[in-house]
Amino acid sequence: MTLVLVTGGTGHLGQDLVDRLVRGGHQVRIFARSRRVRADVEWAIGDLATGEGLPTALRGVHTVINAATHSPVAQRGGFRPVDFFKSPSDVDAEGTRRLLDLSQQASVQHFLHVSIVGLDDASLPYARVKLAGERMVRESTLSWSLVRAMPFYYLLESMLAGLAWLPVWPVPKTVFNPVDTSDVADYLAHVAFDGRRGERAEIGGPEDFSLVEFAQQYQQSRGMHRPTVPIHLSDKAGRGMGFVVSNGVRGTLTWREWLSRRSSEMRAAA
Numbered sequence: 001m002t003l004v005l006v007t008g009g010t011g012h013l014g015q016d017l018v019d020r021l022v023r024g025g026h027q028v029r030i031f032a033r034s035r036r037v038r039a040d041v042e043w044a045i046g047d048l049a050t051g052e053g054l055p056t057a058l059r060g061v062h063t064v065i066n067a068a069t070h071s072p073v074a075q076r077g078g079f080r081p082v083d084f085f086k087s088p089s090d091v092d093a094e095g096t097r098r099l100l101d102l103s104q105q106a107s108v109q110h111f112l113h114v115s116i117v118g119l120d121d122a123s124l125p126y127a128r129v130k131l132a133g134e135r136m137v138r139e140s141t142l143s144w145s146l147v148r149a150m151p152f153y154y155l156l157e158s159m160l161a162g163l164a165w166l167p168v169w170p171v172p173k174t175v176f177n178p179v180d181t182s183d184v185a186d187y188l189a190h191v192a193f194d195g196r197r198g199e200r201a202e203i204g205g206p207e208d209f210s211l212v213e214f215a216q217q218y219q220q221s222r223g224m225h226r227p228t229v230p231i232h233l234s235d236k237a238g239r240g241m242g243f244v245v246s247n248g249v250r251g252t253l254t255w256r257e258w259l260s261r262r263s264s265e266m267r268a269a270a
Helices: 012-023 072-076 094-105 125-139 153-161 181-191 211-222 235-240 255-269
Strands: 003-007 027-032 042-045 063-066 110-116 144-149 169-172 228-231
Touching: 003 012, 012 027, 012 181, 063 094, 094 110, 094 125, 110 125, 110 181, 125 144, 144 181, 153 211, 153 255, 169 211, 211 228, 211 255
Parallel strands: 003 027, 003 063, 027 042, 063 110, 110 144, 169 228
Antiparallel strands: none
């Protein structure tokens, strides 16, 4: 079995990815700040932001999949003014550099880095930090691969849920194609072991809709009735905020299907 170290393995994407790697017969080690209730993987406790525990975590590892990130916007489900001025770099930049250097020392055979579609035109500080991490991977002497993914459905849901208190929803009408983490995990599990290296095709969702359409489908699934006011953004402004359409690999799960599945999960939990 191939020993794979996954950073970010306790996140939404990471959990889906680990599931697929385990089902594929790989030995998986998750690098995380704390252990979770899961017995079919190894756990390496540490912190990518400081490097604590990394040398031990990398012992005997063949492939590293770096799916870790630190996005305050994603964690809280919405923007604050500070997000337009700064974003933490301890995980996505300094942490990536540290992981690359120690992977080199540990003779890791493949370093797969997960990033975001559209970084070259994005203007938000978080995007600039992610792009810095990408550049470090591209400049590394390790055998590396890089996959850019569109924003995830669960992040879109969190953002739209944050609008629920408003009687009218002002929503950009810019078109993009978010994707589910399950589709991205399927793709990453393939890319990690198909023998190819370098920059791989990016991945997005199956539908190119305006955010207005995504918001309306969200409201329908939740039984909400809020008028939406379409907001025009210039192409440059839209790209700067990450509203782009991925032209690479397409996922298969639609937004409406994801919302239906999510509703069923919420009812079961209740």
